[in-house]
Amino acid sequence: MEQPRHLRILRxxxxxxxxxxxxxxxxxxxxxxxxxxxxVFDKDRVxxxxxxxxxxxxxxxxxxxxxxxxxxxxxxxxxxxxAEAYDSRRAILDSVVVSIGATAATMxxxxxxxxxLSRMAFRGRAGYLNWVLGQRFMxxxxxxxxxxxxxxxxxxxxxxxxxxxxxxxxxxxxxxxLPIALLLMKSFFDDVPKDVDEAAMIxxxxxxxxxxxxxxxxVRGGVAASAVLVFIFSWTEFLLSLFxxxxxxxxxxxxxxxVTSTGNEWGFIAALGTAAAIPSFIFILLxxxxxxxxxxxxxxxx
Amino acid sequence: MVSxxxxxxxxxxSALMVIFGLYPLLYAIWLSLQRKHPVxxxxxxxxxxxxxxxxxxxxxxxxxxNTLVYTSVALVLQLVLGMLIALLLDSDRKGYGLLxxxxxxxxxxxxxVTAMMFLxxxxxxxxxxxxxxxxxxxxPPGFSILGTASTAMAGVLLAEVWQWTPFMVLIMLAxxxxxxxxxxxxxxxxxxxxxxxxxKLTLPMMSKVIAIAVLxxxxxxxxxxxxxxxxxxxxxxxxxxxxxxxxxxxxxxxADFPYASTIALLTLIIVIxxxxxxMKVFKVKL
Numbered sequence: 001m002e003q004p005r006h007l008r009i010l011r012x013x014x015x016x017x018x019x020x021x022x023x024x025x026x027x028x029x030x031x032x033x034x035x036x037x038x039x040v041f042d043k044d045r046v047x048x049x050x051x052x053x054x055x056x057x058x059x060x061x062x063x064x065x066x067x068x069x070x071x072x073x074x075x076x077x078x079x080x081x082x083a084e085a086y087d088s089r090r091a092i093l094d095s096v097v098v099s100i101g102a103t104a105a106t107m108x109x110x111x112x113x114x115x116x117l118s119r120m121a122f123r124g125r126a127g128y129l130n131w132v133l134g135q136r137f138m139x140x141x142x143x144x145x146x147x148x149x150x151x152x153x154x155x156x157x158x159x160x161x162x163x164x165x166x167x168x169x170x171x172x173x174x175x176x177x178l179p180i181a182l183l184l185m186k187s188f189f190d191d192v193p194k195d196v197d198e199a200a201m202i203x204x205x206x207x208x209x210x211x212x213x214x215x216x217x218x219v220r221g222g223v224a225a226s227a228v229l230v231f232i233f234s235w236t237e238f239l240l241s242l243f244x245x246x247x248x249x250x251x252x253x254x255x256x257x258x259v260t261s262t263g264n265e266w267g268f269i270a271a272l273g274t275a276a277a278i279p280s281f282i283f284i285l286l287x288x289x290x291x292x293x294x295x296x297x298x299x300x301x302x
Numbered sequence: 303m304v305s306x307x308x309x310x311x312x313x314x315x316s317a318l319m320v321i322f323g324l325y326p327l328l329y330a331i332w333l334s335l336q337r338k339h340p341v342x343x344x345x346x347x348x349x350x351x352x353x354x355x356x357x358x359x360x361x362x363x364x365x366x367x368n369t370l371v372y373t374s375v376a377l378v379l380q381l382v383l384g385m386l387i388a389l390l391l392d393s394d395r396k397g398y399g400l401l402x403x404x405x406x407x408x409x410x411x412x413x414x415v416t417a418m419m420f421l422x423x424x425x426x427x428x429x430x431x432x433x434x435x436x437x438x439x440x441x442p443p444g445f446s447i448l449g450t451a452s453t454a455m456a457g458v459l460l461a462e463v464w465q466w467t468p469f470m471v472l473i474m475l476a477x478x479x480x481x482x483x484x485x486x487x488x489x490x491x492x493x494x495x496x497x498x499x500x501x502k503l504t505l506p507m508m509s510k511v512i513a514i515a516v517l518x519x520x521x522x523x524x525x526x527x528x529x530x531x532x533x534x535x536x537x538x539x540x541x542x543x544x545x546x547x548x549x550x551x552x553x554x555x556x557a558d559f560p561y562a563s564t565i566a567l568l569t570l571i572i573v574i575x576x577x578x579x580x581m582k583v584f585k586v587k588l
Contacts, residue, residue: 011390011393012395012397013396014390014403015390015391015393016316016401018387018390019401019404019405020389022404022405022407022408022464022468023404023407025406025408025416025420025423025464026411028419028423028430029381029419029422029525032422039581041428042428042429043427043428046428046430046433059329079558080369081544086332087388108314109314109315109318110315112310112311112312112314112315113314113315113316115311115467116308116311116312117308117312120306120308120311122307122308125308128312131319132315132319133588134574135319135323136463136521137521137573137577138323138327138570138573139521139524139525139546139566139569139570139573140525141323141525141527141545141546141549141566141569142327142330142566142567142569142570143322143323143326143327143330144326144566145330145333145553145559145562145566146326146327146329146333146559146563147322147326147548148553149329149559150325150326158310171318171322172322174322175318175319175322175323178315178318178319182315183588194544207306208442213322226419232410235412236410236411236412236413236415237412238412238413238414238527238528238531239528239531239550241545243550243553248520251412252412252413252414254416255414255415256414256418256483264421264422268423269418269422273411273415273419274318274412276410276412276415276495276518277411277415279409279445280410280411280412281407281410283410284406284407284409284410285403285406288403288406291406292473292475293470294478295469295472295473295518296473296514296515296518297518297588298586299514299587300476300477300511300549301474301476301480302513
């Protein structure tokens, strides 16, 4: 059905306008990250582009430049926080380690289970799938409070146990992401006809060989898409990381510490926030094709 | 050789779910049946103590009301906006692919960062959004949207709706693109108007997709925490306190684990019950 020309143009304008509305907060955020303090806090007018851009916020948060030195340079006087308070390199490292570890753990566990649930008929299969799905329905707060105690007793929470902190967060992220990874992988395995395994096994392959040599390579794309989604969800998680560890600070938690009693350090907040969003942006654009399938736990395909 | 038996394949996943999922859940249930002595801090078995306290706690009902308002308002807005934007962006013409890709970006920003973003933009004295609203004369100068009880929830919802409407857009787009062509061609020949086509064809044929989207979004909305914690810290007072944030406040505030666990379990029970009924009524299968 061909639309008349003027309607088409009208629609183009509306589409661009709506998309721009959704991009605006991101653009504003990026803009804030390169503004000097005076432009962020201008009470008389909204500063759009008439400011001298600065990378100082990135230098402090990502490179660990001293904050008080800058404050003196800008003539504000001594900075409030200590030099390390805004240095986010440790938090970024913590986030990277936890997210990669959680993704690896989730995928390792999910792939095997997904293969069995896709390929084998056994009693309790439907029940097992419901158990997995039930994990997705469960509000994290329901297990969070006992987990704090459990983690404390196991030495996974407190500040003297760095590796314990990593391990504890990785495992709980693996649990939270298990349903999406497992159900998504199952849907990718389901796309591969069962004849493929059967043919391999008639040719003398064991179940393991048929899985590892034949079927798994066929769902590589699915593994990558699931891993990317798990990574993003781990990277952006806030509640669990806030409660469950004191030894490490992931980026979403670290950024909250920039809210101080004397005022919020918006420049630093915006710089770290922008930097934290960039890896996710790249990843999400890489898996566009499988995004809907992933977000609906494999039940809708594009 | 790995046997044909599913056991070894399911073992790692099962271990993860038992140790980090089932065990804490049973622990939470056990906790909810304990009473924490306020002075000695000793736990004693008192199965009905927390649950009866919960029924008489006005803040629980307030948090429940806030959670319901939050969930339903966000769900309706995201669904309607998501559908409209999906219809708008569902075109094969040049450039629309790029617009659709851009639409997915808000989804992957850490919600705690999104919350900060809106905290800045809604600041009454230098926030760009707040100033925009003030400039229209709807609000007095310097008005603090998040600091005023009657508008705080709307401010938090703005962040929520911004971040998750794209989720609905994506799913609705996938749904629209999977629709068969024939009924629409037939309707065009019969001279049906666009409105008729939408309500008589598109909407009914999309019902399964919409139901799945509502279910997934609904269970996530009901656990609302990140935006509320960062933007208003459940305040002012208890104006934006949700069930999850109330449980968190009790936990951090008075370290009453048993009672915090009980509120958390209440959230779980509601989510399981409502989603079970929803799945039965709308015949959704994930």
